[in-house]
Structure formats: structure tokens, C-alpha cells
Amino acid sequence: MSSTQALQDFAAREYKFGFRSDIETESFAKGLSEEVIRKISEAKDEPPFMLEFRLKAYRHWLTMEEPHWSETPYAPIDYQDVIYYSAPKAAKKKLASLDDVDPELRKTFEKLGVPLIEQKRLAGVAVDAVFDSVSVATTYKEKLKKEGVIFCSISEAMQEYPELVQKYLGSVVPYTDNFFATLNSAVFTDGSFVFIPKGVRCPMELSTYFRINTENTGQFERTLIVAEDNSYVSYLEGCTAPKFDSNQLHAAVVELVALENAEIKYSTVQNWFAGDPETGKGGIFNFVTKRGKCLGKKSKISWTQVETGSAITWKYPSCLLLGDESVGEFYSVALTANRQQADTGTKMIHVGKNTKSTIVAKGISAGQSNNNYRGLVSIMKSASGARNFTQCDSMLIGDKCNANTFPLIDVQHPNAQVEHEASTSKISDDQLFYCRSRGISTEDAMGAIINGFCKDVFRELPTEFAVEATKLLGIKLENSVG
């Protein structure tokens, strides 16, 4: 087998999470209207301000046009052909304890490596499990509560902590923001809510696991994380979906708010179904708006993402650096294989004085895929002393793929320091032959080379998930000596 063929096979490895669970769900009919939105709000027993928020968003959405400026062509989406609400029947009633989780659901998440039992493999991690449109279980809720940390589904938060939700929801990504965020504001069904009170360092990693199960269902989740003064939290999201021939829309919104001296670390390991490797049929459209607001002085928001799945990924986790001396970071690995497309990057908006941002983006493209970095570094007039460092590296596997970089830098203050570095590399046959001549298999060699390429990003992931991420790329962990 030629090494080029081996490279392609490696990159085109099979999707392991494509199974579908047989779980009785309650779904709305396909289609979107004010009536559907009222029904969603009613099904979730929401306070009136929420329905108002949704309807305002929906009415605004009707005036908007679907954007098409990214380098990711796709067939038009029929928004009336999407199911906007689907929930496992068993999840309707409130659970007294985790033991009451439907065994089928529990099995599904077990299979995905996310046991809904405290003390299991992810012992140091609290998990909120979202299945189709609803959160089915959250672990370690009580333990966290003792520390004052609120970690629950956003539906629950609307009922238990409506004043917090009302204060912060839409404060980072307003309902008018963009076509998909506005749609999300109208129809979002669940997601996670995290609140870390003043001075608390969240004692464990928080994590949400998203699973789309029902065909033709859109997943519109909404995550809101608020860290008050001098607090810290590390949060991770993971996602998978079964294989279907039709495309599914995932249009999530994530909002982060960091107050004075607070730090939020947000990590994503995204592995949605990418579509049929040969034809490109099916797969998830991952059109997501993620934004963090460094509101307080010396606050810090750090995004780390490992994007390996989806037919199309179109997202730019961003930081609004409002507080003086606040810090924004973006570490990204985007792997595209077969016919996948990714257009991803970040926006760092420097408003406060002496704000700092770091961008490290690694794109790996294989097969006939298309992998774009798109970023904006904007230094406003007010941002005296602002600094940015950007590094964009692309790695190409084979000769049928594409990698592009679209960095935009807008500097309005004369003493700003902005650095941009970029590189493009290939895994060469010479490198693989050299490794093989030492007894290292092509697969292991490639793993090590790709792992080395991504090291700066993996280092930013919580340990548990760094392991998961490297596995996800088919990689054996490089040892840590030296």
C-alpha cells in the first residue's frame, strides 16, 4: 500500500458514533411558525419574558436573509422541513434522582463514553446530557450547589433562576445578531446554564454532551455561562449524531460573561456525523455562534476547539475584550477529511486598555475537503496598549484538498502590537518512510506527526479531554518526557 493511500485511509476513518437509539420520542410536526414557538415555550413551561424574547427574535428572523458569504457552498435549507422540538418521552417528568434516567437513554450515553453515573470514568467531571431537544440528566448538581455553583439545563434555569437568565440571556449575542443566532433565539430548546458566584473556583470540570438522535431534527441549543468576580470555571462540550442521509441543522448559541478577574475556559470536542465519505451525503450543518464578553477588568476567556466532524462547520468563537487588561484566547484544531468543509476562526475585539489576545489555529485537510481559517483582530481607538499574537498553520494530506487563510486585522490605535505568523506544511512520503524504516507503522507515524502539529492546542485541553481529542484524531498520545 502506498503511503499516500495510507494517508487517505487514515484521514477517512469510519465514524464510530453513527448508531441510532430506539427511544420513544415526542416530536412536533415539521415546520416553523409563531404557533410552533408558542408550543415550544408552553411545552417547557417558560416564564412570559422568554416567550416574548422568542417571538421578537422570530419576527426579526423573518426579515433576514440566509447568509452565503462563507467558502462553504451548500444546498438551500428548507426551514419548514425541520422538526423544531423532539424529546424522549421519558424525559418529560422531572427526575428525582439520576437513577430514574430511562435505561435506554443511559445506555446511549454509556455507548458514547459518557456514563450518567457519578463516580464513573469521568469522576472529576459533572455532565449535563442533552438528547435531541432536551437535557435528560445532570450529574453532581448537588455537590456543586454546596459551593454555590449552579449547573443545570437552561430550561431548569428559566424556572429556578429567571432573574439571572433574564439579565444575561442575549447580553452577548443579541437576538438580532445574525441569521442563525436569531433563529436559535426563537426556537432553542435546551442547553446548559452555568453560574459561578463571586470568589468561587469551580471544583470540577463541567461538561455538556449533545446528541442528536431523531432524523430531520434541528438541534438549537443555548448555553449561557456567567462567572462573577474572581471566579473560575472550565467547561467542555462534546457532540455526536447518528448517520442519516439528510443533512441536519445544528445552530447553537453560546454566550459567556466574565466579570472582574474571572476566568472561563471553554473547550469543545466536536464530532458530529460528517456525511457519507464517498458522496458527501448527509451530515450535520454546524452553524454556531459562540461569543464571550470579558466585561470585568483582568477577566479572561479562553476558547479551545477540536473540530473533527460535521459536513460543514461554520463558526467563529469570539471574545469581546471590554474590561481593561482582559485576555482573550483561541486555540483551534480543525480536521477535515473526505468532503467536509470548515470555515472557522475567531474574532478578537479589543476595546479596553492593555487587552491581550492569542490565536493559535491549526487546520488539517485531507481527502477532497476544504478547510478555511477566517479571523478578525480588531483594535479599537480606546484600546491603548492592546496586543495580539496570531499563528495559523495548515497541514495538507494528499493533493486534492484545500486550505485557505483569511485573516483580517483592523488597528485603530497607534501603539497596538499585532503579530501574525502563518505556515503550510505537508506530511511527506519521506517522513513516513523514515518512520517506517524505524519500525513505526504508517498510522502511528501519522498520528505522531499530526499530534506534534496540534500540540500547542491539545495542551490547552483539560487532561481527560486531551486524551479523548487525540484518540479522536486516531492518534496515540505522544509521551510527555521532555
Next chain:
Amino acid sequence: MLTIQNLHAKIEDKEILKGLTLNIKAGEVHAIMGPNGSGKSTLAKVLTGDDNYEVTKGTATFEGKDLLSLEPEERALEGFFMAFQYPVEIPGVNNASFLRMAANARRKHAGLEELDPLEFNDLLQEKIRFLDMNPDFADRNVNFGFSGGEKKRNEILQMAVLNPKLALLDETDSGLDIDALRIVANGVNKLRRDNNAIILITHYQRLLNYIVPDIVHIMHDGRIVKSGPKELALELEERGYELLQNVGA
């Protein structure tokens, strides 16, 4: 240990090896010399399993196994090692990880326990000391940003760690100054044992002042045309490749 019979090989449509025969026993050091284009490096690549070359005729038996039917990594696992003339840079992968992967692949193949990073680091540092090298070799990325001499030394370090049965050094002396040559030769000499064998491919006799071979072969036009004791190298140095005229090549 290695028996090559009537080996023919070509790259694209050009035949380079034209019936090479060579026999190597455990404990021996062989030197292969010859003018540019005589096929020395092709021999090295064919034995390593470079698929740019096609073997059209002949056999190579290594420890009773048909070497030519094995994948490059299988040859390495059986104990064959080539020190590259132009070692390849692998950015992002450090020497320690790279060598641990290689060493563990061999251990696994031999039915031994794999070494964890700490155990392996002990072994690696021992070899680094043994070869008088700088301990920072372990942490540097494989050949990345190395000088020519450092790359060659790194090949010898790999050889020391992997402890091959048969090592082939492809022009390891080229591009080395006299001090670097001495260090590399010294390293190779320390790895000479009764149960392994070494093939040195070189243009120059000077390497053979430091690593004294048991047998010298002269290669010309894809064949070994003359073999003899170490003095043959001196004779060659003196008379140049005109020596070949006498052997009818």
C-alpha cells in the same frame, strides 16, 4: 545473516542494480565503496524497502527470512536498520517520543513489555552518555534544525537505542568534519558486537581509518566487482577507480 543473490533493481525504467551478490555474517563489518552512480545508495534503499525502487530479479535473505517481501517497518522489527544519508526532519515530534515509539514497536514484536516514558528515558539517557552526546538530544524534534553533523550523530543514537542485528550506514561520513567523523565512528565502534553486523557505504577510505572493516567491496555499474581485506580500500584510495579497469568492469 544477510545473503543477497543476483539482485536486480530499477527506478522508473532505469536499471541500477544489475546482479549484485553479497554475503554477510554476524560479527562482521563490511565496507562498500565505489564511484558515484555505481548503485551503492540504491542498494541501501532497496534493502530498506523504499517503494520507489522495483526489484526485478534476485533474492535477499535476512536471518532466514525473505527480506524483500517485508514492509519497511517489518524489516526494522526484524532487526534491520539503515542510517540515512539524508536524515529526514520531523517537526513537532521529539526524539524521545519518536525513539520510544520505535523501540516499543520492536519490543512488542519480540513479545516484550513496552517501556513507559520514564523507563524509556532512563535507557535513552544511558545511550546518550554512552555515545558522549548532549542530553538535550532527547528533547529536540527529530532532526529539525539539526546541523549536518548532528543529524548523523542522531542516526547513530537511534542505532544505539534500537540495537539492530544488521546496520547499514549510507555515507554516514559525508559532510562531516574530522571531529564529527571521529565522534560518529567512535559511536559505531562501541556498537560492534559478535552477534551483529555492519555495512558501511562510503566514498572515502578515511572513514575506514576509524571503523576498520573486515571486508571491503568495490561496486561498479550495479555489481560488486572486487572484494578483499581492508587493504583494498587503501589501494583504491591510491589508484582511484582505475583499479576497476583490471577487473574488467
